[in-house]
Amino acid sequence: MAREPLVIAHDYLTQRGGAERVVLALARAFAGAPIQTTLFEPGDTYPEFGDVEVRTTPLDRIALLRRHHRLALPLLAAAVQRTRIDADVVIASSSGWAHGFRTTGRKIVYCYSPARWLYQPGAYLGQHASRSTRLALAVLGPWLRRWDRRQARSADAYIACSSVARDRVRAVYGIEAEVVHPPHSSGAGGSEHRPAGLSDTALDGAGGFDLCVSRLLPYKNVDAVVTAFATLPHRLVVVGAGPEQARLRAMAPPNVVFLQHLTDAEMRWLYARCASIVAASFEDFGLIPVEAASFGKPSVALRWGGFLDTIVEGVTGILFDEPTPTAIADAMRRCRSMRWDAEAIRAHAAGFSEEAFLERLTAAIERATGALPRASRGRP
Template identity: 55%
Template sequence: MNPSDFDAAAADVAIAHDYLTQRGGAEKVVLALHRAFPSAPVYTTLYEPSLTYPEFGDVDVIPSVINRFGPFRRSHRLALPFLAWASGRVRVPARNTIVSSSGWAHGFRTSGRKIVYCYSPARWLYQPDSYLGTSRPGLKGLALGLLTPFLKRWDKRMAGTATKYFAISTVVQGRIKETYGIDAEVLPAPHSVDMTVPEEPVTLPAITTDEGFYLCISRLLPYKNVGAVIQAFNELGLPLVVVGAGPEEKRLKAAAATNVTMVKNLSDGQMRWLYARCTAVVSASYEDFGLTPIEGATHGKPAVVLRWGGFLDTIRENETGTYFDAPTPESIKDGIERSRRIDWQEPTIRAHADSFTEEHFARRLKEAISELSVR
C-alpha cells in the first residue's frame, strides 16, 4: 500500500519487534525506540510481561493471535513452526514502522514505510549449529530442518518488503548484503544505562566481593560460549559472576567451580551495582553487536571479549578492552591475564561509551524518516 493511501487515523510511527518474552539487548533497544517515539505502539508476536523488562508495562503492546497460548509465551522456541504464519497476520497501521528484527518482525504487514533495524539475518536459518548447538539437535533441530526451505524463501521475500535497512554492526551489514542483496546502513545500538537508578546490592559469596570479580552477562545459549568462560575461570581461580538464564543453565551450573556465582532476573539497580564493582566485563559470545561492554564502559570498566563481530566496532584495543582470538578456555585465560597487566584509565573508557548514546541513535532514525518522507 502506498503512503498516500493510509487511513488518516494511522499512527505516524509504530514499533515492531519479534517477541517480548525475555530480557536482553534487543529488548533494551525496543525500550530505547519507545523513548525516542513515546506515542508509538509496539507490535509483536508474543508478549509475556513476567519474562521481559517491567518498563513494557507502560507501553501499548499489541501481540499477535498466538499470544493466547501460554506455552508459546513462556518459550518462544516452541512457537517456531507458527511464527512465520503469525508474523504474516500482524498488521501495523502506521505511516512509518521501525522494525526491530532478528528474523520475524520484518514479516509484519505494514501500511506505510518499513524501516528495519536488523540484529542479524535469522541465526536459526543461516547459522543453525551456533544457535541450537551441534551435540543434540532434538525436536527443535528436526523441526527446523523440515521448515528451513520454506522459512528461507519467506524470510528473503519479507526482507524485500523493507523501505530501508539498518544494520547493528559492520559484520551484520556484510551478512545482510550476502543474504538479501540489500545495502544496509550501520547504526550502532545505544546503551540504555540510567545512571540515576539507585544501586541495589546483590548477594554474593565473600570471596567475590573481597577479591573483586569479573562479570559475564549473557543468555545461556550455545553460541554465547559461557561454558568456555566458566572453564577458564575454574582454571584461573578468579571470582566470576555470570548473569543470565536459558536452556544451558543446568549444564553450566554443574560445570561451575566454587569461585563462579550464577544469578538471574536482576533489576536495573542490581545490574548497576555489579557493573560498578566488577573488575572487567567478559564475553566469549559470537555477538553481532554486544551491549554489555558498552554498559560496562559507562561505569569505567574495561572488557575482555572475543575478537569477532560487533565487538570489533565497539572496543578500542588496549584502551577500552582486550581481545582473545578463540572462544576456548586457553584463549580466554590469555585475554584475562593480559588485561590484568594494563593500567586502565576510567575517564578514557567512560568517554568511549558516550559515543553510543540513545540521542545519537534516535536522531539518525528521525533523520531517516524525514528523508524517506520527501522521496
C-alpha cells in the first residue's frame, strides 16, 4: 500500500463531545483522509463518521470495550503502540492515547489535555470511583506515565486547544505548544427538532429553562448544578451521559430533566429556546459557551481554565468563583437580572468558526513543520 499524504488519528470514537467535533472538522477539511482510532462504536458517536473511512485496532472486535471504553484502559497503550500509520503527516487529536500511534512521517498532536486520569486522577475519577479502577491506576500509573511522556516526545509539534491546556502540556511534557481554539459546530440557523423525551410538563415553569450540556463525569460538577436548581424557580435540562448518571438522577429535584444522545437538530432546538447555559466543570477549553453564543445565549460558568478563553464576562456571560450550589445559584440569579445583547454574543462566537479554526490550525502546522500537504486539503 502506498504511503498516504495525511491521516487523522483520535483516541476512540465511542462518544459525542467537543473532541469528536474537532475530528469531524478535520475530516471535512482533509477530504478523503482516513481516521485511525482504537475503538469505534457508530451508535454512540456522531453519525457523520459513517461517511469517513475509520480504521481501528484489534481491540475493536470486543463489543464490551466498544460500549465501555474505560474498561480498555490496561490494553490501550499496547494497542496504540502496535499500530503503525504509514503517512506523510498524522494529525493526532489526543487527550491520552492518539499521540502514541507510531508513524512513518511527521506527527502533529492537537492536544485537549495530557491524560487527566494519569495526572489528575482525583479530579477526574472523583470520590465515587470503584476500588478496582483505583487499584488499576495505582498499579499501571507509573508505567503509563513513562509511556505517555515518551510518546509525547515522539511528536514533531504540539498544538493546544486552550491556554490552560498549553500550560499543562508545558508542565507535564516540557513542550511549548501553540494555542489554536477548537471550533463550534452548533449550526445555528439549521433545522431544529424538539427532543422526543422532552414533555410540555418538563418545560412548564417560571422563566423558561436553562441548559447544561456535559458528559456526566465527576470533574464536570454537574451534581453542584443540579443541587443549585433545587433553590431556583426555573427548569434545568441536562444533556449528557456518563458514569454519574444514576447518582445524578437520584439526587435531582423535580425541576431538573435529563436527556442524552440527542441529534444536532435537537440540540439546536434546545440552544434556540433556553434562557442560558450553565457549566461548573474544570474545562480545558469550554466549547459549550461558544455553541450557545452562536444562538445569542449567555453562559454562566466556572471562572477556570478554558472558560476564560471563551467567555467575555459581562458581554457573553457570567463567571462564578467556585463550583458550589450556592455560587451557581447566585450567578444564575444575576444572569436572569441582566439584559443581554444577543448580537454582541453572536459576534463573539463568529471568532470560533470552523473556517477560523482550520485557517489557524494549518498555519500553526506549517510554521512548526512545513509539512502539511496542500493537495490533501478539502473545503472547510
